[in-house]
Amino acid sequence: MLTFQGFSKSYADAPVLEIQQLTVPPGIHWVKGRNGSGKTTLFKVLAGLLPYKGDLFLNGTVALSQQPVLHRQHISFGEAEPLYPSFITGQELVNLFAKARQAPHGQAAQLAKALGAEEFLHKATGTYSSGMQKKLSLVLAFLGTPRLILLDEPLITLDTATVQAMYALIKACHGQGVSFLLTSHQDIEMPDLPLTATWLVQNQMLTLVTNA
Numbered sequence: 666m667l668t669f670q671g672f673s674k675s676y677a678d679a680p681v682l683e684i685q686q687l688t689v690p691p692g693i694h695w696v697k698g699r700n701g702s703g704k705t706t707l708f709k710v711l712a713g714l715l716p717y718k719g720d721l722f723l724n725g726t727v728a729l730s731q732q733p734v735l736h737r738q739h740i741s742f743g744e745a746e747p748l749y750p751s752f753i754t755g756q757e758l759v760n761l762f763a764k765a766r767q768a769p770h771g772q773a774a775q776l777a778k779a780l781g782a783e784e785f786l787h788k789a790t791g792t793y794s795s796g797m798q799k800k801l802s803l804v805l806a807f808l809g810t811p812r813l814i815l816l817d818e819p820l821i822t823l824d825t826a827t828v829q830a831m832y833a834l835i836k837a838c839h840g841q842g843v844s845f846l847l848t849s850h851q852d853i854e855m856p857d858l859p860l861t862a863t864w865l866v867q868n869q870m871l872t873l874v875t876n877a
């Protein structure tokens with residue numbers, strides 16, 4: 666699903682990630698690592714938000730650095746602590762993302778309903794609680810037809826019902842061939858999620874810990 670070749674990421678002269686050759690297969694992957702190990706940096710690179718060296722391929726063919734439009738259509742990213750311009754409404758953001766990602770008709774409303782966001786999307790995001798911002802970020806992450814969804818700390822600030830709704834969405838998308846990379850500091854039980862593998866970001870590398 667995701668192939669790294671001679672990949673590295675540094676901030677100024679400080680190396681954070683160095684992955685010479687690695688292929689992550691399709692599926693649902695849990696990415697673990699200590700604070701500051703490089704998980705968010707990895708996700709931001711994969712989401713096309715940060716520059717890097719080397720090559721990254723999605724499904725063997727899409728070279729992410731050379732096909733930025735396809736890249737953003739195929740990989741979406743839900744940030745750990747999303748922040749939006751306070752004056753814009755959730756619905757305006759949803760409409761923007763739906764258009765940019767060519768989301769199927771009706772998908773945005775379905776996602777908003779499933780994640781319990783429909784009752785507040787008409788309000789400006791500056792009025793949202795952190796849980797409401799998180800729900801909006803999940804709606805945006807699932808919009809369109811991404812092949813890989815990156816969810817950084819998806820559990821933080823979500824209530825129990827929304828966590829279950831998110832698991833159901835992950836499971837449904839996985840059934841349609843979508844892959845996921847998830848991070849979490851909480852050792853949570855995910856009995857309903859068919860986890861493919863667990864990875865560790867450590868010493869600048871991404872290392873396989875367990876195959877499910």
Ligand SMILES: Nc1ncnc2c1ncn2[C@@H]1O[C@H](COP(=O)(O)OP(=O)(O)OP(=O)(O)O)[C@@H](O)[C@H]1O
Pocket residue numbers: 676681698699700701702703704705706707
């Ligand atoms: N914008 C930046 N400029 C310089 N260094 C940065 C920047 N962002 C992150 N770093 C550094 O990169 C390293 C990895 O940070 P990153 O945020 O990716 O870690 P993380 O594994 O997501 O951590 P956490 O679990 O605490 O969220 C850290 O040493 C951090 O100080």
